[in-house]
Amino acid sequence: MQNRQYHHGDLRNSLIEAGIELINREGTSQLSLRKVAALCGVSQAAPYSHFQSKEDLQDAIRDYVIVQFMEVLENSIKDCTDQNNPRLLIQMGKNYVMFFIKNPQYFPFVFSQQCMEVNLSLDGDDTRNFPPFQLLKTKAVPILSKLGMSKEKMEDAIISMWATVHGLASIATMKNVHYNKDWETKIEDIIWNK
Amino acid sequence: MQNRQYHHGDLRNSLIEAGIELINREGTSQLSLRKVAALCGVSQAAPYSHFQSKEDLQDAIRDYVIVQFMEVLENSIKDCTDQNNPRLLIQMGKNYVMFFIKNPQYFPFVFSQQCMEVNLSLDGDDTRNFPPFQLLKTKAVPILSKLGMSKEKMEDAIISMWATVHGLASIATMKNVHYNKDWETKIEDIIWNK
DNA sequence: ACACAATCTTGACACCGTTAAGATTGTAAC
């Protein structure tokens, strides 16, 4: 691992982390393979030993961000003793929005492209489902079942929940949005107001 | 207006329409000044006589799309005899989502950047507010007032309504979304389910 | 007829993603 000539040692991960740094510093639109390579001190074509294309690197960075996102969501409900309390869903929703308010650059990056599978239906294949929505599904189904909700209504309700928090995150992370209240304390009121 | 040498005649509008065509045909990411110029039969630098930058052209195209969008929203409620019927808000919401389902390319384009002002609060300056949200505001306030809703709750409710339909549009226009039902007939159920 | 401003072209620059060809290095087999 000497003074790194040629072999970097851990270039793949370094490229991902440099990409994260670039997105945070200059925004999603400023992410480029050449800048990321330069940040890692390698030539412009070096990334192609680890990624097939820029989109491939973006996918890897996206996965990296989603892992962080999932940690936040899971931490937000791990203290709930009663896993059947509807408050659990509010907690998750609140943290969904706050994650992107705290990292506004991540929102257009995570949702810019087409790269993730989403299964909105309650039946069907969930194996490759977008992890945050899959988490909502698995947590919401038992809670709503206990409330006596039909399967049809349940599907609508779960989509509605995701749409609300996702839309709120989208709106709150827009650049020229003026809101004279504190998101952290208001999100809950807004979500409830359905 | 002969056989257009040099002076095109209506290049500014032609560039905007060519941009629209390009977005519909190849997607937002494929929009480029040079392609748009080529579509209009002018040189690569010609657009700079009418737009300061690519972003400036994008803003003009965005305005053009938003005008179409506003026509759809206004048409969706012009037949409502009772302007105080809450159904009016559902109608608008449904058409908000359907506009982007019918034109999926427009969603990432209209909401990609930072160029529009948004005032979420009920007070404050609405003169340059994002027109679709401003329309929702002006229509929702009298309806919710008649229902006896407080101003504080009203603000939350209006934000919540926008978030829900906006999130629904965002989700429905994602590329790899699987939904085994018809959006047109289900949107209303999903919105109601709050 | 002239002057001027608006409009458009040509040519260049830096940056970008991507590829081909080849150089360097770690590793496993002998």
Next chain:
DNA sequence: GTTACAATCTTAACGGTGTCAAGATTGTGT
């Protein structure tokens, strides 16, 4: 230890991009 091989990285080049400077063309008003 030497040798072969695969992985990794570099250099050089291609076409595409936004942008700017210089100058050519044209409509318009004096």
